[in-house]
Amino acid sequence: MPELPEVETIVRGLRPQVVGQTIQNAELLWPRTLVTPGADQFVRAIIGQKVKAVSRRAKFIILELSVSSLLIHLRMSGDILVKDKPVQIERHDRLILSLSNDKVMVFNDTRKFGRAWLTRNPEEVLGGLGPEPLSEAFTAEWLEQALRSRKRRLKPLLLDQAFIAGLGNIYTDEALHLARLHPLKTSDSVTPEQAGRLWRAIREVLEEGIRRSGASIDWVYRGGDFQNYLRAYGRTGQPCPECGTPIERLVVGQRSTHVCPVCQNEEL
DNA sequence: CACGAGACCTGTTCGC
């Protein structure tokens, strides 16, 4: 469910509740959630560590602890909640950390796709990621040249976390619509002018997503309201906000894709 | 290298 803006929203909410706290206990309810280390070693290693900082890289949540880092990826249905003690275990709770401030941090994940890593070397997990789209490193010039150096359809390329990190299905459709580029357009056919539009569009949709605290779709509600301002995603049959033409749905790289056939059609 | 299909999971909505 979460893309960069939703993860950023979660991180901002989490930070003041867990930074400075010591982890007093850990319960792993679904072993496969943990990639590394093994369950026993994980519990032994994490107890007693203090949370020094909470940050985000792409869609990963990073808890910097005293001696290692806990990385969490929410994948499709993951969520992080902080509750007061005592807590009762809920339906899809996968990992529970008990904190020194009488609160618990709960990783709840209906579909069990979410993953966590406890490691002294976060780079082993994060090393392959592309640039952060809201960082200084992500410039229009970089994007233009990076697009030209590949020969891929725009949508799957933007979803590729090794190319650019943090976009998911919603924000990719939104950025392509805002940039007036078709998801099937080949990356090496993008002109400098179009690359500039795409660069700006990516930043704009992500910044708006964060400003609106993310999108709340489906049964997992997080308080964000970006879903009320979508241009294309999930709006099949509804009018394009620019030209009124009904938005069409197609499948690209096995992901449902939403496009205005008029605005996003300067020849593929 | 680029792409499609299948896995991994559970829950909700759609269509007949």
Added chain:
DNA sequence: TGCGAACAGGTCTCGT
């Protein structure tokens, strides 16, 4: 009403 199919904000692995 019932019931199977389709679909869901992600990513990995395999085969062509």
